[in-house]
Amino acid sequence: MIKLDVLSLSAFCSFAGTCLHNLAPEALTMKNVPPHHKFLPLVRFALLAVAVPSLSALPCPAETIVAPGAKLEKLFTTRSLTEGVISAPDGMIYFSEITFTHSTRDQQGNPEAGHIWKFNPRSGKASVFRSPSGMSNGIKFDSHGNMVVCEGADDGGRRVTRTNMKTGKTVILGAYYEGRRFNAPNDLAIDEKGRIYFSDPRYLGHEPMDQPVMGVYRIDPDASIHRILTDVGKPNGVAISPDQKSLYVVSNDNGSFGIGRLGDAPTRKGRMALLAYDLTPEGTATFRKEFVDYSPEDGPDGLTVDTEGNLYAAVRDETRPGICVYSPAGDELAYIKTEVPTNVGFGRGAERTTLYITAGTSLYRIRLTKTGYQLPEASP
Secondary structure, rough: OOOHHHHHHHHHHHHHHHHHHHOHHHOOOOOOOOHHHHOOHHHOOOHHHHHOOHHEEEEEEOHHEEOOOOOOOOEEEOOOOOOOEEEEOOEEEEEEOOOOOOOOEEEOOOOOOOOEEEEOOOOEEEEEEEOOOOOEEEEEEOOOOOOEEEEOOOOOOOEEEEEEEOOOOEEEEEEEEEEEEEOOOEEEEEOOOEEEEEEOOOOOOOOOOOOOOOEEEEEOOOOEEEEEEEOOOEEEEEEEEOOOOEEEEEEEEEOOOOOOOOOOOOOOOOEEEEEEEOOOOOOOEEEEEEEOEEEEOOOOOEEEEEEEOOOOEEEEOOOEEEEEEEOOOOOOEEEOOOOOOOOOOEEOHHHEEEEEEEEOOOOEEEEEEEOOOOOOOOOO
């Protein structure tokens, strides 16, 4: 199947619509048409479909995903890798800056320790919310408005924490499983029962890896921790469908545990795929299907969903980097070109149809026609 970006899909939809529009009314009503000419308009359109079969087989929904006239807008640029973008209940945007201890240093040569930034959509200004961040990566807000953060390795916390945004106090939700430290908690999703699902791969950091597998875990409201997936490969982005019945997990196996330290040395990539699991009411997951296979190119990083269940993936394919939008059935609905992205998240309130994107060292946004899914707020 031909892969089309937003512009090419839109152009084809416009072209096909013009062809239909230009058919005379009598061609559609078939009134006053000689019998031997009655089917000519249909034949012409059929020939058009045959001439471009791979295009005619595609839906034309790109214009219904991206708002008319919308353009990707760069909002802020920092020094190192941006990640984990998310909106808080008050509409503020938070995202991680992952600093690499071997390369990101201050003017005195000291390694930076990671930062969480806060961006105000109304003023357009960003400020440091937390530093050091524990090498934060994925960030989510639970139904009570608390910030839940995955902290990675490379002198990071290697844990999952929760911050009360009213008091500023932070607690550790999980740092060990069966007495062993996590590898490097990466990204997370929270279900409507308050359970936290997070991935635990390792992409960088000098610390020893104590866990026997790079898995996906669940933290329950009673503070118990459960390893629920061991078959992903190298898990990364995590998302839950609005109906709470599907768990989506990225496998992004870059073949290395030392990003930025190997130079031009070749690596052997592993599984690059977006996987779909059936999620039970009890929080267990059973493999359903390989949603998208990206091999041999790089797969996605972070994920998010809209209220219709469409999935937005930050795809790191260097030949086609950007945000790919998939239907619940796995069909690609739209493609938004960006620099190599890391994560995606919807705004709230007046910005509920705005998609925020972290890519490279920057923060971006683009207006859509779809509304982002958010957890229902808990009763006071």
